[in-house]
Structures are given as structure tokens and as C-alpha cells.
Amino acid sequence: MATELDRQHAWLTHEELGEVRGRVPILYVVAVPVRVDANGAVNRVGLLLRVSDTGTMERELVAGRVLYHERIRDALLRHLEKDLGAVALPQVPASPTPFTVAEFFPTPGVTAFHDPRQHAVALCFIVPVAGDTAPQQDSLELAWLTPHEAASTDVAAEMAGGHGALLRQALAHLGHAL
Template structure:
């Protein structure tokens, strides 16, 4: 039998800032994106929640997004990141086995693809998540604004989105059948 002192320490899932910077320079990082929605009794999308974040001295709209930690299930990463950005009583409805509607690739080189993240090459599984509770943004989200599907599809909203996330938003709207 192995002595407990010989076992490696239990991983926390978090990297130090230095370690994360190094890993981001060498490997794609796995993320989840979530498009929070309100739905009516028929299951049709009535509103889309967009975060307001401070970005380079400007306010920009963004989707809920965050890393998947080591040994973390996708479902748990979604719940953690939704709670981090929308607050603990947002009451997201995540299926037992979530399936993304799209896979997004963010590149550190602007113009390489429609999505850009200057810090890293990232791959994000993108989900549409109905939210039933009260949302009180936390962490680095300043606020959440609920907009109609038509407004979410507008050029004005697209211009305000961070890193090309309007592409993911439009894919979500099309997936829900609310974008012609």
C-alpha cells in the first residue's frame, strides 16, 4: 500500500498568474460561453441577457464566459461562470447533459478569425441557457441588460460586443429560430 505522503497534492484547478500566462502562450484554453435567455410558457425566447463590462476605458457588451477548470465537468463550469457573472440567484436551467449549439475559436491575432482575444488562443463551447431568477451581476460585470431578440440581432448591438462575440450571439439567435 502507498503511503499518503507519496501522493501528489490534489489539484485546485487554478493556475498562478505566471503559470496561466505561460500556458496561454503555448496551448489553446477551454472556455464556456453562455447566452442567458428568458423564455415564455411556449419555450420561445423573449429576451437575451447581455453583460456590460469595462473594456479598455469603454463599456462593451459581452456574453457570460469563463474557463473550464481542471477536473471540472462542463455543466459545473457553466453553473460556476453563470453564478460568477449573474449572481447566485439567477437560477439557470442547465440540462443534465448540456450540448453546445456552437464551438467558438478565439485567436490572439486580430483578423485571423471573427473572434479575438489578445491574451490567447481559446476554444469555447457555446450554450443557450434559460435563466429564471433575479440577476445581479458580480465580479467584473457592471450590469446585465435584457434586450429583445430583434434588438440583439441589430447592428448597434453587434458594434458594442467584445472580441467579435456578436458572431456567437447571432448563431444563438439563429439556433433559437429568432433570426431570419
């Protein structure tokens, strides 16, 4: 089992990451945080609001890289805590299964998913969150929308890089008519 020290030693500098991003796909996890009612039905979807690298305001899902020697479950928990707060209480199953796999390309139009920095493969999960949440890090807001609101074209227009398409896939996977 890897220790925190092992992971820190394996962490790449910005220069090394740039070099690797230009040569191999990078593994990511994406989480669609949801609130569920007593019957387990999704009644809210959490979306982050951030300022993009170009200075525009964008809605995003929780996402981030998987570290060397890190289990997928642990990567999900780490990114959910980093973006939603330490007491968000995400309910990640012992053996998580993605609802889809998204392949992001640096070249627009190859798929619905675009990341100008790299070719990335993202395992995408729907994760119920039971605790208190608040935007963290560089997030300006965490909005909890109904599935109907989250499926709107207005929300999709606020999401870049294919996050809107992923959100719509998650909602369809949950059985919400679009």
C-alpha cells in the first residue's frame, strides 16, 4: 500500500506534467455530486462555478487526476473533499463503477469532450453527498439544482469542455428525461 510520502515523491512538477501531457493520456475521475431523498431518488445536482483560464465564468463538475498508486475510490474522495469541503460526506461505494468513460482530446471535435492541455481519459461517477458542502479552493459557488434545472440548455451553455454533455449523460443514466 502506498504511503502519502510515496505519492508526494511521484508527484510531477509543472514542467514534467506538461511533458507527460504531450505524450500520454492522463487518467482523471469526474464526479457528479447529487443529493438523494429518503427513497434514493436524486433531487439535486451539485455544480461548481469557477473562473476559467480565459477569464469566463463556467459551471463544472468535480474532477481531477488520479495520483500514482492511488485507488480510484480514494481519488474520488480526495477530489470531492477538495471541491465540496471536508464534511461533504460523499457516499462512494467500496467498489465504484463509472456511469461512463469520457475521452478528452486536445483537438476539438474528435469527441464531445475537449481539453486543450492534453489527451485525458476520465472515469465518470454519480456520487451521493450527505453532509454539509461549501465551495472550496478556486470555486466561487456550489449550486444545488434540481435535475430539471441541471438539464437546461442554459446550464449546458455555462459548461465548457464537454462537462455539459457529461452532466446530461449522468441525468439520462439516472432516468431523468431530457
